[in-house]
Amino acid sequence: MSNNENFLEVKNLNKSYSDEAILKNFSFQLKKNEIVSIIGPSGAGKSTFLRTLNSLEPVTSGTLIFDHKTYDLSTISSYKKTEIRKNMNMVFQHYNLFNNKTIIQNITEALLIVHKYNLKAATKKALEMLDLVDLKEKANQYPHQLSGGQKQRIGIARALAADPKVILFDEPTSALDPELIGEVVNIIKKTAARQSTMIIVTHEMSLAREISDRIIFMDHGNVIEEGAPDDLFLHSNNNRLRQFLSRLK
Amino acid sequence: MNFDLSYFFKIIPVIGRALPVTLSIATLSMALGLILGTAITFILKHAYWPIKEFFKGYVSFFRGTPLMVQLFIFFYGVPQLLPFLSRINAYSASVLVMSINASAYISEVIRSSLNSVDSGQLEAATAMGMTKFQAMERIVLPQAFRIAIPPLGNTLINLIQGTALTFMLGLKDIMGISKMLAASSYRFFEAYLAVGLIYWIITKLASIANKYLERRLDYEQ
Numbered sequence: 001m002s003n004n005e006n007f008l009e010v011k012n013l014n015k016s017y018s019d020e021a022i023l024k025n026f027s028f029q030l031k032k033n034e035i036v037s038i039i040g041p042s043g044a045g046k047s048t049f050l051r052t053l054n055s056l057e058p059v060t061s062g063t064l065i066f067d068h069k070t071y072d073l074s075t076i077s078s079y080k081k082t083e084i085r086k087n088m089n090m091v092f093q094h095y096n097l098f099n100n101k102t103i104i105q106n107i108t109e110a111l112l113i114v115h116k117y118n119l120k121a122a123t124k125k126a127l128e129m130l131d132l133v134d135l136k137e138k139a140n141q142y143p144h145q146l147s148g149g150q151k152q153r154i155g156i157a158r159a160l161a162a163d164p165k166v167i168l169f170d171e172p173t174s175a176l177d178p179e180l181i182g183e184v185v186n187i188i189k190k191t192a193a194r195q196s197t198m199i200i201v202t203h204e205m206s207l208a209r210e211i212s213d214r215i216i217f218m219d220h221g222n223v224i225e226e227g228a229p230d231d232l233f234l235h236s237n238n239n240r241l242r243q244f245l246s247r248l249k
Numbered sequence: 250m251n252f253d254l255s256y257f258f259k260i261i262p263v264i265g266r267a268l269p270v271t272l273s274i275a276t277l278s279m280a281l282g283l284i285l286g287t288a289i290t291f292i293l294k295h296a297y298w299p300i301k302e303f304f305k306g307y308v309s310f311f312r313g314t315p316l317m318v319q320l321f322i323f324f325y326g327v328p329q330l331l332p333f334l335s336r337i338n339a340y341s342a343s344v345l346v347m348s349i350n351a352s353a354y355i356s357e358v359i360r361s362s363l364n365s366v367d368s369g370q371l372e373a374a375t376a377m378g379m380t381k382f383q384a385m386e387r388i389v390l391p392q393a394f395r396i397a398i399p400p401l402g403n404t405l406i407n408l409i410q411g412t413a414l415t416f417m418l419g420l421k422d423i424m425g426i427s428k429m430l431a432a433s434s435y436r437f438f439e440a441y442l443a444v445g446l447i448y449w450i451i452t453k454l455a456s457i458a459n460k461y462l463e464r465r466l467d468y469e470q
Binding site: 054056078082085086089090092094095096097098099100101109110113114115142158162 | 377
């Protein structure tokens with residue numbers, strides 16, 4: 001595969017809640033080893049878009065091309081959903097760790113059940129991931145014993161463990177206390193070096209700017225502006241984007 | 250004071266001999282009630298509306314009427330319409346009615362326990378490629394079960410005490426035996442106090458077992 005080919009592509013994506021359109025004829029492309037951040041005001045449809053990629057949200061219409069396969073997202077079967085999800089993991093805003101499993105079991109769970117690792121290989125992999133997020137000493141504790149920042153670092157370790165082809169970050173720092181955001185941002189930067197195909201929905205502009213190859217500004221279910229970080233943050237003439245950025249400062 | 254202590258102690262083992270009847274009705278009803286109640290929870294969640302409405306009515310009726318009335322309706326009333334049921338013995342009738350009664354309460358317990366496991370975990374599990382069944386079995390149900398233990402313990406205790414009503418169908422459970430002893434000896438106080446003591450001990454043991462199970466399954470300590 002040439003490096004310029006789209007590795008993940010979405011076409012004609014439409015989604016509405018009751019009568020209100022959330023995503024309007026949305027399209028999106030992602031290259032291998034590309035990191036894209038999606039920014040924009042609340043209710044713009046950023047998270048909804050992300051969640052349509054792994055079929056957590058049903059859509060009215062839309063086509064997904066991922067890993068050389070084409071899927072009709074409006075009629076996708078459970079089997080096809082699983083096929084996508086095996087290669088596309090997600091980090092959630094509220095971590096969603098399994099409360100009845102220890103930290104290491106949180107990471108080994110999908111390796112054992114979905115990816116059919118044996119216990120020894122899964123444990124080895126999980127410890128490697130815990131090392132990456134600097135939480136090896138928490139291996140045998142339970143999620144409720146961790147801080148929010150630590151939980152999210154485990155969420156990231158869990159998403160990385162099966163070597164997915166893409167990782168989706170759904171507002172990974174939005175539920176955190178301000179003083180805990182830094183540790184999670186640092187881990188995301190660190191993982192970017194290792195797993196470099198990512199889509200990040202975030203309100204953390206410094207993260208988006210520093211880590212992304214490309215940034216998309218979304219509002220009302222549409223792409224308003226997209227481009228390299230500096231083009232958007234420093235040189236954009238788009239009023240809505242400038243308004244949005246100025247409100248954050 | 251007229252309390253015959255030696256009679257009191259003499260009848261405890263006599264009443265005790267009927268314990269298998271009492272305990273087997275309670276445990277069988279609990280086991281069947283659990284299966285039935287869990288099934289009803291899923292029916293109420295997923296079935297089409299006529300079936301849903303039927304089971305809503307079922308739960309409402311069996312929670313809204315006294316167990317004794319239910320026992321009488323089934324044992325004395327229903328055979329009037331369905332004569333083949335008149336051959337059912339008091340033991341089977343008791344187990345059947347008490348299972349159905351328990352299932353109505355248990356379905357409510359299971360429903361609220363499932364609801365209290367936050368849906369994000371189910372979402373995370375399926376987003377990793379687990380099937381919904383795997384996610385339920387490995388992540389949601391173990392947590393819901395842990396939450397359900399204290400209220401299920403109460404259901405079991407209610408069942409144990411509810412078995413005392415089955416003597417009204419002529420069953421020789423510990424209550425039935427006590428009543429016979431009381432009637433033949435005129436020692437009412439001794440007989441009923443003895444059986445009360447036995448119920449108390451069984452209930453106490455059941456709640457100790459419940460606490461133990463709750464602690465064993467507690468990952469939050």
